[in-house]
Amino acid sequence: MSAHQYDEGHTVAGWTGCAVAVIGTTVLGLGVVMVSAAVLAAGLVLVLASVLVTWALHLTGWGKPPGVRPREEWGMRVRDSFARDGHPGCLGCRLAGRGRVRRTAVESVPGPGAGSVVVTGEPGPVEAEAAAR
Numbered sequence: 001m002s003a004h005q006y007d008e009g010h011t012v013a014g015w016t017g018c019a020v021a022v023i024g025t026t027v028l029g030l031g032v033v034m035v036s037a038a039v040l041a042a043g044l045v046l047v048l049a050s051v052l053v054t055w056a057l058h059l060t061g062w063g064k065p066p067g068v069r070p071r072e073e074w075g076m077r078v079r080d081s082f083a084r085d086g087h088p089g090c091l092g093c094r095l096a097g098r099g100r101v102r103r104t105a106v107e108s109v110p111g112p113g114a115g116s117v118v119v120t121g122e123p124g125p126v127e128a129e130a131a132a133r
Contacts (some may be wrong), residue, residue, distance in 0.1 A: 012062040021050035036088075058092050086099025
């Protein structure tokens, strides 16, 4: 057995989002049985809330990116230390504006075309990881 394995979904964000979604779908089912638009609407609100709760917990470090992680990062009580900078390839992080290149300066330099522009800056974590490969 290798030291690194997949640890998909064993997070506070994953379990909390799943629990709220189960409650939401249960309420939706009750709305169908009761033929009640108000109960259906409440169920839909809970399902939407499950997505937002999971996303918020992921961004605060209680969710982890997919993929291989060392065994010491498997526990549910272990927060993800890379969440603040964003996870490479993570749609949730990109929607929150994380993991992008941080532009710090724009300067005009003479070049082959008139008014050539060079953008300098510190690469974000996605670009830094890509450069390391």
